[in-house]
Every structure is written in C-alpha cells, then in structure tokens.
Amino acid sequence: MHSQEDWQRVAKAVVERRNDRGWTQVDIAVTGPLSVDRVQAIEGARSTRYSPRTIANLERALEWQKGSVQAILDGKEPTPAESAGTQPSAPEVDAPTAIELGPDAAAATLKALQQITETLKREREEREIRDREEREAREALRRQLSEVSAKLDRLESAVDGKEERDSA
Numbered sequence: 001m002h003s004q005e006d007w008q009r010v011a012k013a014v015v016e017r018r019n020d021r022g023w024t025q026v027d028i029a030v031t032g033p034l035s036v037d038r039v040q041a042i043e044g045a046r047s048t049r050y051s052p053r054t055i056a057n058l059e060r061a062l063e064w065q066k067g068s069v070q071a072i073l074d075g076k077e078p079t080p081a082e083s084a085g086t087q088p089s090a091p092e093v094d095a096p097t098a099i100e101l102g103p104d105a106a107a108a109t110l111k112a113l114q115q116i117t118e119t120l121k122r123e124r125e126e127r128e129i130r131d132r133e134e135r136e137a138r139e140a141l142r143r144q145l146s147e148v149s150a151k152l153d154r155l156e157s158a159v160d161g162k163e164e165r166d167s168a
Helices: 004-021 025-031 036-043 052-061 068-073 095-167
Strands: none
Touching: 004 025, 004 036, 004 068, 025 036, 025 052, 025 095, 036 052, 052 068
16 A cells, blocks of 8 residues: 555646646546546545545546556656547446447537536636735725725825814
C-alpha cells in the first residue's frame, strides 16, 4: 500500500498534466469516464485506494500509458501515450456494450453528455460574469467609502477650525 505522500505526488502530476493540456476537471471526468467528484478526490489526494478501473480511466483521460499512476506511486514519471493529442481521447467502449445499448440509446447518451457539457460551460461563464461584477461592485464601494471618508475628514477639520476660532 502506498502512503499519502505517494498519492500527493499522483495528485500533483494529474493537476500538472491537466493544466498543461488546458483541460478542465469536467474534461477529464467525461473522457475517463470518471465522476467530477472522483477527479477532485484524486487531485486532492483524499484517498490512497482506487479501483483498477478508476486508475485505467484516469490514465486514458490523461493520455498516459497504462501503469503510469503506479510509476508515479513508485517515484517515477508517467509515460505519455503514443497518440497524445491536445484533447482527451474518447474512452474505448466494449463492442458488446455498444451493441447492447443500441444506436438510439447511444445517440441519446451522447446528446445528454453534450447538453451537460454545454450547461457546465454556460454555468462557468455565468459564474465568471458574476465574479467580475462582484469585484467591480466591491471596488466601487471602496471608492465611495474613500470619498465619504475624505469628506468626513474635511468636515471634522472644518468643525475643529470653527471651534478654535470660537474659543479664541
């Protein structure tokens, strides 16, 4: 069994690979296939035990050769797959599974995944807009507070000056 430190090396390598390729956690999850929670758990080194299927799906999504995660756990480097491109490759589907699903189910699944992807992109864009608007609103409030504070200082100075004149 490998230590938490070993899994932290895996987490670091996964994040670096994902960022170097410009992929999101969702990209990795969809390609794996893995859940986004599982990708986050791996990147956060929240566990020291994953199923062989999870490891294989992760390696495929990251375009690493089989055994790369074990190599990292053993203190070595992952090995990129021969066909590593700029987008995660689609997961291989066993032919019997595709046949059992049938073309209608496969098409419906693909459509659902596309809708989920679009929804996630839209939500991310909306979140980025909200974050930008919140930053701008905070900055406007800071400016207003600074202006009010400056006016208050001038008022206090004026009052102090009047009190000094009145007492003289």
